[in-house]
Amino acid sequence: GAGVSQSPSNKVTEKGKDVELRCDPISGHTALYWYRQRLGQGLEFLIYFQGNSAPDKSGLPSDRFSAERTGESVSTLTIQRTQQEDSAVYLCASSRWSTTNEKLFFGSGTQLSVL
Amino acid sequence: QQQVKQSPQSLIVQKGGISIINCAYENTAFDYFPWYQQFPGKGPALLIAIRPDVSEKKEGRFTISFNKSAKQFSLHIMDSQPGDSATYFCAAATSGSRLTFGEGTQLTVNP
Numbered sequence: 001g002a003g004v005s006q007s008p009s010n011k012v013t014e015k016g017k018d019v020e021l022r023c024d025p026i027s028g029h030t031a032l033y034w035y036r037q038r039l040g041q042g043l044e045f046l047i048y049f050q051g052n053s054a055p056d057k058s059g060l061p062s063d064r065f066s067a068e069r070t071g072e073s074v075s076t077l078t079i080q081r082t083q084q085e086d087s088a089v090y091l092c093a094s095s096r097w098s099t100t101n102e103k104l105f106f107g108s109g110t111q112l113s114v115l
Numbered sequence: 116q117q118q119v120k121q122s123p124q125s126l127i128v129q130k131g132g133i134s135i136i137n138c139a140y141e142n143t144a145f146d147y148f149p150w151y152q153q154f155p156g157k158g159p160a161l162l163i164a165i166r167p168d169v170s171e172k173k174e175g176r177f178t179i180s181f182n183k184s185a186k187q188f189s190l191h192i193m194d195s196q197p198g199d200s201a202t203y204f205c206a207a208a209t210s211g212s213r214l215t216f217g218e219g220t221q222l223t224v225n226p
Binding site for chain 1: 147149151156157158159160161164204208210211212213214215216217218219221
């Protein structure tokens with residue numbers, strides 16, 4: 001596709017349920033990021049995938065959060081036993097990788113509401 | 116040392132005025148400094164970026180000023196327009212590493 005695609009665009013769930021958020025990066029982009037953005041707040045880094053390297057999971061807030069990526073393709077962010085404080089927009093971004101940094105392309109995000 | 120501090124948190128400017136957003140960093144290894152613009156309901160998008168070999172970069176009404184000795188950089192929006200109303204994020208990175216974002220500035224340009 002032309003850009004980073006995220007699905008669903010909106011997700012409403014009940015406290016305690018598990019949710020899966022999906023990100024389709026731009027074809028050929030080896031780097032993929034997940035960020036969380038609470039209402040009116042900044043970008044909170046969650047996890048970073050770069051090619052076949054071990055992912056940088058240093059931003060995951062708890063063991064309820066996990067993410068996977070299949071090769072250089074789709075990524076899923078899973079939140080288990082959701083809590084109300086998990087309510088936020090989850091943004092995915094991808095980029096090519098080089099030693100000189102590349103532009104990040106963001107999706108429009110998944111708005112997660114935990115009731 | 117990985118933090119990027121951004122100010123102000125919010126900014127209101129009249130149409131035609133100059134908007135100035137500032138960022139400061141600690142990690143002297145940072146060598147890439149982009150600014151991202153985010154409209155409501157959308158993901159951020161790259162606006163302009165600078166590397167420390169120059170002190171200023173201009174693209175249209177947008178200018179980055181970079182002060183390596185002070186470890187600060189700023190975004191200037193000249194002739195600000197209502198359509199510039201958005202949230203602006205500064206960021207920094209070392210070559211090949213992931214970006215560290217500032218906290219964001221919500222800019223409102225009044226007609």
